[in-house]
Amino acid sequence: MKRYITALLLACSMQAFTQNQTQATFIPPFDFPLTLSGNFGEIRANHFHGGLDFKTGGVIGKPVRALADGYISRIRVTNGSGYVLDVTYDNGYFTINRHLSGFLGAIAKRVEELQYKEESYEVEIIPEPGEYPVKAGQQIAWSGNTGYSFGPHLHLDVFETATGDYIDPMPFFLTRIKDNTAPKAESIMLFPQSGKGVVEGSQDRQAFQPNHPRPIEAWGVIGSGIKAYDYMDGVHNRYGVHTVILTVDGEEVFRSTVDRFSQEENRMINSWTYGQYMKSFIEPGNALRLLKASNNNRGLVTVDEEREYHFVYTLKDAFGNTSHARFTVQGKKQPVETLHHRDKYFFAWNKTNILQEPGLSLIIPKGMLYDDIALNYQMKADSGAVSFTYQLNDERVPLHGGCELRIGLRRKPVADSTKYYVARVTPKGLYGVGGKYENGFMKTHIRELATYTVAVDTVPPVITPISPKNWGRTGKIVYSIKDKATGICSYRGTIDGKYALFGRPNMTRTQYICELDPKYVKKGGKHVVEMVATDDCGNETVVRDTFVW
Template sequence: MNRYTKPAIYLSLLLMFGGVARAQEVTFTPPFDFPITFSGNFGEIRANHFHGGLDFKTGGTIGKPVRALADGYISRIRVTHGSGYVLDVAYNNGYNTINRHLSAFVGDVARRVEDLQYEKETWEIEITPEPGEYPVRAGQIIALSGNTGYSFGPHLHLDVFEADTDDYIDPLPFFKKKVKDTTAPRAESIMLFPQPGKGVVDRTQKRQSFPLNPKQPITAWGVIGAGIRAYDYMDGVHNRYGVHTVILEVDSVEVFRSVVDRFSENENRMINSWTYGQYMKSFIEPGNTLRMLHASNDNRGLIDINEERPYRFVYTLKDALGNTSRVRFTVHGKRTTIAPVEHREKYTFRWNKVNYLQEPGLSLVIPRGILYDDAYLNYAVRADSGDIAFTYQLNDTRIPLHGRCELRIGLRRKPLEDMSKYYVASVNSRGKKYGIGGKYEDGFMKTTIRELGTYTVAIDTVPPEITPLNPKQWGSTGRIVFKAKDEETGISSYRGTIDGEYALFGKPNSISGNLVYEIDPKRVERGKHVVEITVTDGCGNRTTEQFTFVW
């Protein structure tokens, strides 16, 4: 064992077995009084993060009563664009939960939220009650399920935290007696990762994917890593889920194991190091300290193919209920010349150092601990005539960072005096620009980035567009709905009024992005009214529209 494995294994075993023991001692009432099924499980691979909890199905409808899991109290109340209506509960048994994507709060909580929204004139709010201000009992209705925030359909997202550590933990053990599942995980394909300058697969240093039963023998030489794309399934539903445990053995010796049972908020972005797309790597990059990953050899789970013979790989896949499957494949050692990495030292970033990049019109500082592995940048600069700034390709494919670092891009010219209209843009492979903010300072636009990609500076002077949706039906449905759109820097704020008085417009579902006001008969009388909506983008461009309706 080395520094990557031994402390991590002991700590993880302590946490894992301690957590299992506590989970076995604690009982939770299910959040619903109907049979439990899931649309998502703990630890699924998501963009830049792990799925932090369980997604409970609600029969395709909203408004299902959500119940307290045990005795405790409501610890936080929020309305956000990301998670919609959110309720945090602290339980007396040492666990805390977050209920996300709710459609409504109930009782005094609902009244307090609405009062604060009108007081602050904003849909997004946060309340931290005093401990015990809103006590709950096991089975008590605390909210109604919904489809709010960044949600693709009606469901309840439930996060469970261990109060002592504040770790996200897998909630499934608390409900396993209520869940029927005899279906094992299934693999779809494998991927091999020759290490730069140290290994080759089928005579190339490029990563390659293979079917489970390749038609041609796989050959390799030198140091390589393996990965697998696999999903779990459950009885009676068509959803696919993340795999709880992945074990890799080579020639009957375990070299790597991942156990997706807990993670901290600080570890969340480490999913970018552990995964490549939907592939789970069976090795650990040197800057990745994710505790759920365990290398059993002295090489971070990497395999040294140094003999001309067959190497027998076996993957064991398990779900949280113990259902198990296996995948076997062979890699044939074939002696091959391994070319060193061609790189310019100036554009080589080391994972365990502070890295600086100074170029004409560009300044970048990457603190130590932000990179997961050494990065050999494919750096390039484009200078199109008339551009406000050069376009800087830090790398041709994005390299995710564990935290933010400062990027400064100099301006070649300033066609506008109003510097609030300038922004730093991330440029994708098709040339489309996405605003990431930034402020002007001494000839530079300064911002922070979380990945090494392509960046430039652009100007946004175009105000957002506002489109009324089905305005003839507003009176009959009691819902006023607008579509607000901005192509460059996005919608940063909105405000609506009816007859000059503030109206509680919100963005209940961030997938649709519609701005919605549910007409409140306590605040709006029957008759003809004028609704005014103002929308502002990230560069301060503003659009205001007025419409009349009869209710």
């Protein structure tokens, strides 16, 4: 209920936002023609893409400009977003510039000093509002490829100051970007509702090509979804679709308009989407404001007449380019199998759910599920395993937030309880989700219903020096640090016994780099570098190397 009240209150600001956005102006972040590698609201794992990705010609070091008059409000170095700069503007918006290669002047110096003071690559500074004022067009940073980035670009998030909502930056730059290419539909998916509908004789979801040549037989309550992408002139990238409208027999039943969302709504993308399919119906626990159902049934369609139902999708981008995809559903009366389930394995979306099994307890607070679910629960035993393996459900079910899971240990082959961790079991192997040992159980928080067990990690990280013979010549110390099980928890490097600033400039690589600076390392002699890395189970590796610089 709290989410719905919040959504209602925030929806009241949308009209004001539209008016404000048309009045406020931004100059472009660069002084060269703009092209995009990503747009607002693209479907990403567990979240929406929150801004625009501007291409920088395949290189780093392009001057990034202030979009209007304002001030720098936050300065960060993070593993995920690299060098990050927040700017609050006088026109009612603030922005986050991510994946930068570096800061300017006094800010760069201040960040470096703080990194050495705190002995941490990741740092944060919150300046006073008037400390770093900026004017429209003033350079504020250098573009880069840091953090979780697959190529040089600038990621720009724009927020409405009054609400804190992510908003689509595209309207500010429509006159700066050329686009006459309409979105294109790739696939349609029909979702017969459990115990209520059937498609082509099955209650399983099924995919069809757009403009399907023959009617699709169905009966009962079904939902529809579409996989579609937008495209732009002169580039090969594909983007998210701004507006999707579904009509059935000429009447609109659903509309999605990807123009804003809050941080609270971000993870609700898991409810709206199935893989890359955008559902044209709203699950009862999904409060995304960008979704609107017009048929008093959350966008679901009831096929209860033996006739043709004409479905039409209209796809629009932010520039107004439009395309259509059509298909026909033939109503054919047929039996719909009633959903059978055991009450203890049926979780309702609008209440707290508790599952107690031998060696397992799971608590899902109200508001964590987007829809009801009948779990396909199984417990699997292996005589040599530390614990049972628990299949909470055979298909991953995302949760809106962390939910407490406890798994009991059947045996303890290792006396040190810190070496145990809860792992999600996948076809590709085990993925650690953390956990702490308490009274015979491993306790953790999970964000999806899947398959879990307890595993042991006694293997320390692997630290490998990269081209150490070149360190003195290049002025860069480079190590690769990897851990197969629980992942790297912390690391620390020293040179001649003093803290050395090692960073992981790009998260797509395993390299940790220290750029030698005569302010911190005396030039002209032999030096000893030590790197220590610890994984999430406390296993530690220490390596020492020498170099001449």
